[in-house]
Amino acid sequence: MRSMIYKPFESRCLTDELPNVSEILRPLLQRTPPEQQPLLIAFAERLAAERYRGWADGAADEARKSQLLACAAREDEIARRIESLYPEAAATERELLDKPPELEEINRSVFADRPLAQQFAIQAAGERLGAATWRAFAAAAQSDHARQAFLTCAELEEESAVALETLLAADCQIEG
Numbered sequence: 001m002r003s004m005i006y007k008p009f010e011s012r013c014l015t016d017e018l019p020n021v022s023e024i025l026r027p028l029l030q031r032t033p034p035e036q037q038p039l040l041i042a043f044a045e046r047l048a049a050e051r052y053r054g055w056a057d058g059a060a061d062e063a064r065k066s067q068l069l070a071c072a073a074r075e076d077e078i079a080r081r082i083e084s085l086y087p088e089a090a091a092t093e094r095e096l097l098d099k100p101p102e103l104e105e106i107n108r109s110v111f112a113d114r115p116l117a118q119q120f121a122i123q124a125a126g127e128r129l130g131a132a133t134w135r136a137f138a139a140a141a142q143s144d145h146a147r148q149a150f151l152t153c154a155e156l157e158e159e160s161a162v163a164l165e166t167l168l169a170a171d172c173q174i175e176g
Contacts, residue, residue: 018118019110021126028102036092038137038150040103041130042082043093047107048123049075052160055116064167071160078130078153085146117171120164127161130154 025044032040052072059065083089111119131154138150 018122018125021110021122021129024106024110025129028106032096036096038082039086039089039092040096041133042079042089043096044103044107045075045079045082045130047104048126049073049079051107051111051119051123055119058116067163067167071163074156074160078134078156081149081153085149117168120168124161124164124168127157127164131157131161 029037029040049072052068052075056065056068056072059068083093086092110122114122134150134154134157138147138154141147141150
């Protein structure tokens, strides 16, 4: 996947190859029973919320910090909505992460040693992928309640993608 990003230390926008989040997560999801996949993704949403809070802590201005904290809140809301669909959500998530606990390693390695702008671009792509994934779950949902929860999650994912893409575009305009 090619994506326009800003390299802060080079003071210019350019196109760099970024990891394909879908390709990276596909093997993990394929090994997870379909009925448990939403819970695995809910855990990933919690990891993303932590990442957003970390980015917010390092934000240079209050507007950027506020946008990133809003993204973190959306990630937590997505996880909460999905977990509410499963009576034993916490136990199932622990079980999924125990065998093997690679989601946390994937989470670290995809973002490690990358400039912040690349991290934002990767996360924005992940948000778009998340929106599509929640829509797919909605299409297969057995109840209207679950279908609505999945569709709401898709909307929340898209809001965060737009927020990150807006931050990246502003950086490119300032430095470009």
